[in-house]
Amino acid sequence: MSNPYKGKTGLNRILHATGYSLAGLRAAYTGESAFRQEVWLLIVATPLAFWLGQGWVQTALLLGSLMLVLIVELLNSGIEAAIDRVSFELHDLSKRAKDLASAAVLLSLLLSAGIWGAALWQRLAG
Structure with a gap:
């Protein structure tokens, strides 16, 4: 059983991970x-x-x-x-x-x- 959200690799994965991290920092700053x-x-x-x-x-x-x-x-x-x-x-x-x-x-x-x-x-x- 594969996870459809785990298909990104290489530079694409790094770019998405960076976006998720920035969204997390933004959410923490605005909500906490x-x-x-x-x-x-x-x-x-x-x-x-x-x-x-x-x-x-x-x-x-x-x-x-x-x-x-x-x-x-x-x-x-x-x-x-x-x-x-x-x-x-x-x-x-x-x-x-x-x-x-x-x-x-x-x-x-x-x-x-x-x-x-x-x-x-x-x-x-x-």
């Missing part, structure tokens, strides 16, 4: 306030990362930690959308899936805050 806030945090923090980072590795770590937050937020939103697509009925497994995805976002935010805090501490104390 947390994603919008995190995008603006990245935009504001990018110049700070170049000031705060002592070398390209620290700068990449600072910016990469914020990109990780966006990635995890996209996954969280995807899980929430899939759960809501199935049913709005309250169910223990639906709650668990949404809570686990939310916890992943929290951990990515804590990781990013720790990285930024350590870099700030090193910059100001050293």
Whole structure:
């Protein structure tokens, strides 16, 4: 049994995949306030990362930690959308899936805050 949506190959597949990805980013930005806030945090923090980072590795770590937050937020939103697509009925497994995805976002935010805090501490104390 073949999937009719999996017939694209080569450059055609890459172009379509890029379009789907851009549509996903657009949907997240317009429909998810947390994603919008995190995008603006990245935009504001990018110049700070170049000031705060002592070398390209620290700068990449600072910016990469914020990109990780966006990635995890996209996954969280995807899980929430899939759960809501199935049913709005309250169910223990639906709650668990949404809570686990939310916890992943929290951990990515804590990781990013720790990285930024350590870099700030090193910059100001050293």
